[in-house]
Amino acid sequence: MLDRIRDLQGSLSRFRQRQRASTTRDPQAKEVERRVADLRRELADLDAEKADLLRRRREIQRELGPSIGRKVMPLARVEKTNGTASFVAGVRMMQRIHRRAENPAHGFDGAGAVFADRGTTERFVLSHDVPLRTTPDEGPTDRTVVVHAFHGQVGLLEVAVGGAARHLDGDLADLGDVREAVPHDGDIPLPASLGEVAAWSARLSDHVSRPYVQVVWRQDGDHLALDRLDVDPDRLPVLTEEQDERLGHLFDTGHARMLKQPYLAGALENRVPGGVFDPNEPVDPADAP
Amino acid sequence: MSATSRSAGADLRGTLRRLERAVARRGRLVARLTAQVAILTEETRSPMERTLGTGPDREQDLGVASYVLAARMHRRHHVHVNAREGLREPILDLAPKLPGRAWAVRNGVRVARELGRWPDPDAVDWDALPDRFVLKSSIGAGGVNVFPLVRRPDGGWTDMLTGEPTTRAEVTQALWSRHGDRSTYFAEEFLVGRGGRPGDVPDDVKVFCFYGRPFYVEVRRGDQSRARDVTPRVRTFTADGTELHHVRALLDPGDGDVGEPSDLATVVEVAGRLSATIRRPLQRLDFFETGDGLVFGEVTLSPGHPPALGTTWDRRMGEAYEDAYGRLLADLAAEGALGVTFGDGPVSA
Numbered sequence: 001m002l003d004r005i006r007d008l009q010g011s012l013s014r015f016r017q018r019q020r021a022s023t024t025r026d027p028q029a030k031e032v033e034r035r036v037a038d039l040r041r042e043l044a045d046l047d048a049e050k051a052d053l054l055r056r057r058r059e060i061q062r063e064l065g066p067s068i069g070r071k072v073m074p075l076a077r078v079e080k081t082n083g084t085a086s087f088v089a090g091v092r093m094m095q096r097i098h099r100r101a102e103n104p105a106h107g108f109d110g111a112g113a114v115f116a117d118r119g120t121t122e123r124f125v126l127s128h129d130v131p132l133r134t135t136p137d138e139g140p141t142d143r144t145v146v147v148h149a150f151h152g153q154v155g156l157l158e159v160a161v162g163g164a165a166r167h168l169d170g171d172l173a174d175l176g177d178v179r180e181a182v183p184h185d186g187d188i189p190l191p192a193s194l195g196e197v198a199a200w201s202a203r204l205s206d207h208v209s210r211p212y213v214q215v216v217w218r219q220d221g222d223h224l225a226l227d228r229l230d231v232d233p234d235r236l237p238v239l240t241e242e243q244d245e246r247l248g249h250l251f252d253t254g255h256a257r258m259l260k261q262p263y264l265a266g267a268l269e270n271r272v273p274g275g276v277f278d279p280n281e282p283v284d285p286a287d288a289p
Numbered sequence: 290m291s292a293t294s295r296s297a298g299a300d301l302r303g304t305l306r307r308l309e310r311a312v313a314r315r316g317r318l319v320a321r322l323t324a325q326v327a328i329l330t331e332e333t334r335s336p337m338e339r340t341l342g343t344g345p346d347r348e349q350d351l352g353v354a355s356y357v358l359a360a361r362m363h364r365r366h367h368v369h370v371n372a373r374e375g376l377r378e379p380i381l382d383l384a385p386k387l388p389g390r391a392w393a394v395r396n397g398v399r400v401a402r403e404l405g406r407w408p409d410p411d412a413v414d415w416d417a418l419p420d421r422f423v424l425k426s427s428i429g430a431g432g433v434n435v436f437p438l439v440r441r442p443d444g445g446w447t448d449m450l451t452g453e454p455t456t457r458a459e460v461t462q463a464l465w466s467r468h469g470d471r472s473t474y475f476a477e478e479f480l481v482g483r484g485g486r487p488g489d490v491p492d493d494v495k496v497f498c499f500y501g502r503p504f505y506v507e508v509r510r511g512d513q514s515r516a517r518d519v520t521p522r523v524r525t526f527t528a529d530g531t532e533l534h535h536v537r538a539l540l541d542p543g544d545g546d547v548g549e550p551s552d553l554a555t556v557v558e559v560a561g562r563l564s565a566t567i568r569r570p571l572q573r574l575d576f577f578e579t580g581d582g583l584v585f586g587e588v589t590l591s592p593g594h595p596p597a598l599g600t601t602w603d604r605r606m607g608e609a610y611e612d613a614y615g616r617l618l619a620d621l622a623a624e625g626a627l628g629v630t631f632g633d634g635p636v637s638a
Contacts, residue, residue, distance in 0.1 A: 032301045039308035046315040053322035060329040075325070075539050078332055079594035082368060083361030086336035092352035093340075093359065093611065099351075100615040108618035114629045129634035181348050207630045238347045244337045256366055256374040262568075267626035269379045271566035272395035277379075279388035283395060 085248030087155075088236060090255065091212045095232055098210075105232065109209040115229040125226060128207060130200040133225040134193035134217075143219040144227070145197055148237070148247070149205035150212050150254035154198045155247040156237070161188050169246075170198065178243045191224055204229065209261060211254030324538035328597050354607030360595035363571060367591045380569050383588040387427045387473060393585040396566055398559055400585050401477040401577075410464035413474055415457055421479035426464055426472050434467055436460050437479060437490050449490050451519075480579045483551050491577045493586065494550055496528075496557070497596075497606070498572055499613030501565030503528045503557045505596075505606055507537070510547045522547045528557050536602045555583050568621075570614035 064073035098107030106113040115121050122132060140161045148156040154170035164185035167175040172194060177184040191197065201215035208231060216227040239247065262268050269276035331339060340352035371378060383389045390400045404422055407413050413424065426434035437449040438460070448455045464474065482491030497505040506526045511519035522543030525533040530553045534542075550556050560574045563585070575586035598606060621627035 029301055032305055036301060036305050036308060039305070039312055042312050043308060043315060046312065046319050049319050050315065050322060053319065053326055056326050057322060057329060060326065060333060063333055064329065078329065078539055079597045081361065082365040083358065084336055085362075085365065086340070086358075088352070089336035089340040089355075089358050090362065092350075093354070093362075096351060096354065097611045097614045097618065100612065101619070108615055109622045109628050111629050124629065124631055127632040127634045129632065181346075207632065209627050209629055235348045238337070238341065241335055241337065244335070248336070252362065252366055252370045253374060255362075256370045256376045259371075259378075260374065260376050261628075261630070262621045262624075262626040263376055263378075265624075265626040267621050267624055268568040270383060270392060270568070272392065273397075277382065277392050277395060277566070279382040279385075279391070281391075283391035 085245055085252050087244045087247035087251055088238060090248055090251035091236055094211060094255075098232065107210075107232065111209055111231045115231060121226075121229060124207070124229075125204060128203055130204055130226075133220065133223040134191075134196060136222045137191050137193045137224050138222045139189070139191055139219050139224075141219055143191070143224075145191060145194065145217040145224060147198055147201035147215040147217070148212070149201050149215055150247075150250040151208070151210075151257035152202050152206035153250050153253060154202050155250040156239075156243075157194065157198055158182070158237075159188055159190060159194070161185075164188065166190065168194075170202075172198070175243065178239050179237050181238065193224055197224060205254075206257070209258060211251050211258050321535050321538050321542070324535035324599050327599055328538055331600060331603075332597065354604055354611050356603050356606035356610055357595055357597050359607055359610045360571065360591070363569075364591035364595060378569060378590065380567050380572060380588065380590045383567070384590060385427045385471065386425060386587060387475065389588050390585070392566075392588075393563065396563055398563060398585045399582060401480055404476040404478060406473060406475040408473065410461040410468065410474060413461070413476070418476055419479075423477045423479055424460065424464075424474065425477065426467065426474055428469060428472055429467060434464065436463075439479070480577050480584055482548075483578045483580050485580075491579060492548055494556055494576045494578060495589075496560040496564075496574045496576065498560055498564035498574055499609045500567075500570050500617050501561050502609065502613060503560040503564065503574075504609040505533075505602075506550060506553065506556065507596075508547055508549060510543065524549060526550065526553070528553075533602065536599050537596050538599065539597060551578055552583070559583055559585075568617060570617050571610055 058072070061073045061075070062071065064078070065071045067073070068077060098104070098109070098112070101108045103113070105116065114124060125132060142161060144158075144160045146158045146160065147154055148158075156175075157168040157170070157172065158165040158179075159168070160166075160182070163183070165179070165182045166186060166188040167178050167182075167184050168190075169175055172190070174186055175184075176186070197217055201217075204215060205213045208229065210231045212231075214230040214233050216230060217224045218227040219225075238244075259268070266276070271277065336358050339355060339358065341347045341350045342353075344350055367378070383392050387406075390403075393400050401423070404418060405414055420440040422438060424436045424438060428434065432450060435450065436455075438446045438455070439449055441447055441454065446455050446457070446460070447453070448460075464472075480491050482489055485491060493507075493509040495507045495509060496503045497507075504527070506528060508524045508526075509521060510523075511521045520541050523537060523540045524542060524547045525536050526549065527533060530550075532549070556576060556578070560576070563574055564572060567588070569590070573589040573592055575589065577584045577586055597603075618627060
């Protein structure tokens with residue numbers, strides 16, 4: 001062991017002598033030496049950055065772990081998720097898509113054009129046995145009811161008077177203060193016809209080729225009257241995370257229901273030259289190119 | 290110059306080269322860790338937070354595209370929602386391997402040569418099969434029902450996914466363990482990757498397509514769930530062949546062992562042609578590049594691991610998805626298959 005230590009000390013001494021020689025006499029070596037020193041600093045900086053990143057990565061993995069019932073989320077598990085339903089993410093995505101149409105307000109399906117025209121809107125509403133106004137239902141003159149409907153399902157109703165609103169779910173149960181931009185007022189009286197308005201709005205939404213539509217009713221004298229169907233609202237409620245996810249599930253359902261129209265028409269079938277692909281039709285392997 | 294000086298210079302230059310290599314390696318690692326932290330940070334945010342910015346009026350924020358949110362939505366729909374609502378996306382017809390092969394053939398794309406087909410694992414005619422072949426079940430994902438087999442001199446077999454010796458009985462038992470009503474078993478020729486040795490499993494080329502437009506390509510090696518000791522490695526490219534570094538940073542990029550598509554133009558052309566026949570805004574098409582040309586592998590409608598990409602590429606791919614969905618909706622509307630429907634009710638107020 002002592003011999004080995006003496007060998008190492010000898011090597012170190014010779015290395016230091018060489019270093020001194022190079023630093024004092026050889027300009028090229030000086031440049032190399034300077035570069036070596038720079039790289040050592042760079043490596044130390046990178047090591048510090050690496051350590052910091054590893055610590056931050058570990059922290060985030062710990063933060064994510066409980067979502068899968070573990071202390072730490074393994075990196076390999078991060079991608080293995082179906083994600084979380086979201087009202088805002090879903091609705092805004094479909095809006096962005098339809099706004100890519102030649103006429104962004106109309107969308108690819110023309111739904112925006114249908115509901116931009118009052119006469120066509122009324123014809124649509126009446127064709128589904130929905131009246132344009134309720135039976136007498138007195139209320140404040142500035143009262144509006146916004147029904148947030150998802151292809152046959154109502155997720156949120158907002159009865160608004162003045163700058164406040166009463167937020168209700170599809171069963172007309174109070175949700176409380178769920179929308180930061182519009183304060184909740186639980187004392188706003190509910191219209192007597194609210195249940196009918198919700199049911200009519202749900203029925204109308206079932207025939208709109210979008211996962212989500214706002215059906216807006218306003219006070220008109222002693223009635224609530226249909227104001228508009230809005231398939232591309234500029235303003236979309238930003239709700240609490242819990243409510244955003246609840247409505248997100250309804251959006252997911254609305255999306256599937258929207259696709260049933262082309263599905264039932266056979267328009268989603270896979271194509272092959274000359275028609276649609278029949279998975280039961282035998283293919284001769286000899287046909288393979 | 291003295292011998293001592295020359296020796297010192299050589300030592301220094303050696304040190305310099307080692308340090309340069311170390312700095313380059315560490316730089317790559319730091320870049321990858323940075324990308325991982327960015328991706329993981331996004332994962333801590335809810336979809337609503339990821340969609341909206343921090344502007345003064347978030348209720349008027351139209352949000353930004355995200356591939357991972359879109360892909361997860363489709364996966365959620367596929368797994369939980371569509372069946373409940375009576376929607377069976379026809380792309381599901383292409384997911385089982387045999388109909389998928391038939392669809393590719395009908396669209397003029399080459400598939401691996403079929404050597405035999407049997408109704409259950411016991412019926413497989415091993416004696417009629419060559420020394421190298423791939424035995425598969427028509428259903429199953431992630432390679433769980435795929436056995437690339439090479440006969441050994443002692444009469445046994447090597448499972449080339451795991452590199453382990455195996456037997457007819459073990460393979461048969463493994464197939465039976467996942468047998469289902471819809472299972473069919475078939476053997477295919479053992480494909481040889483371009484420039485590879487017989488018996489080497491060719492790399493998977495996975496093309497993420499958006500209604501006729503391939504956008505993002507991955508070359509994967511070791512990506513089979515049965516090979517538990519093998520770490521999947523991936524290299525990522527855009528459809529024009531530009532390699533993307535640290536974009537899918539949660540996966541191992543390998544250490545130079547994963548190849549790149551040797552004929553990406555053909556991969557992209559064929560993938561685009563096939564993708565255009567599927568009425569869905571997104572899907573993944575898998576291929577093998579072989580010495581005899583491109584061979585179709587399978588269709589994946591909702592990958593079990595939808596890629597979590599760095600923010601920039603997540604948005605770019607999200608925009609490709611939204612563009613695809615728009616084109617699909619336009620086609621459906623033009624065919625009269627999508628639009629507002631009027632009822633038969635009275636039209637008087």
